[in-house]
Amino acid sequence: MAIFSLWIHRYYIEQCKIVSENIEYYQLETTVQEQFLSSDTYKLISSLLVHEYWEDDIYESINNEPLIINSSSRHDNILDITIVGSSQSFLSWFNTVQQKMKYCHIQIVSVDTKGKSIFFRCKITPLVV
Numbered sequence: 580m581a582i583f584s585l586w587i588h589r590y591y592i593e594q595c596k597i598v599s600e601n602i603e604y605y606q607l608e609t610t611v612q613e614q615f616l617s618s619d620t621y622k623l624i625s626s627l628l629v630h631e632y633w634e635d636d637i638y639e640s641i642n643n644e645p646l647i648i649n650s651s652s653r654h655d656n657i658l659d660i661t662i663v664g665s666s667q668s669f670l671s672w673f674n675t676v677q678q679k680m681k682y683c684h685i686q687i688v689s690v691d692t693k694g695k696s697i698f699f700r701c702k703i704t705p706l707v708v
Contacts, residue, residue, distance in 0.1 A: 633683055633705045634658055640680070644672040649698060658703040659688075669699050682706050 615621050637658060641648060646664035653659070662669060676685055688700040 633680070636680055637676070637683065637703055640672060640676055643675075644668045646672060656704065659700070660703060661698055661700045663696050663698055666697055669697070 634653070637660075638648075641662060644664065645668045646662050649661040649663045651658065651660040662672075673685060673687075676683060682705060684704050684706055686702045686704075688702055689698075691698040691700075
């Protein structure tokens with residue numbers, strides 16, 4: 580009986596040690612995660628992942644306004660796009676992109692009118708590549 584009691588005592592001591600190690604590991608892991616989530620490295624990785632599809636964000640934003648894409652092409656990470664629509668809808672789109680998509684820069688290259696249509700040619704570049 581004494582041997583059995585000694586074995587049970589040893590078993591519980593080992594289990595307590597395992598639980599204690601698991602708690603320490605969890606605390607260490609939580610601390611490391613918190614430090615990483617507040618680090619500059621995490622912010623950089625997040626911005627790269629979020630803005631990986633910046634072109635899709637631009638096209639989607641155009642679809643949210645009464646604008647038509649006349650032409651678009653991409654060369655060396657520069658999106659050259661011509662949009663047709665009213666000046667009001669273009670400015671609404673332009674302001675939305677400037678406010679909500681700070682990771683893109685829009686340069687208005689030209690504004691042409693043909694009849695009642697206004698053509699806005701823009702070059703759009705991502706700020707983080």
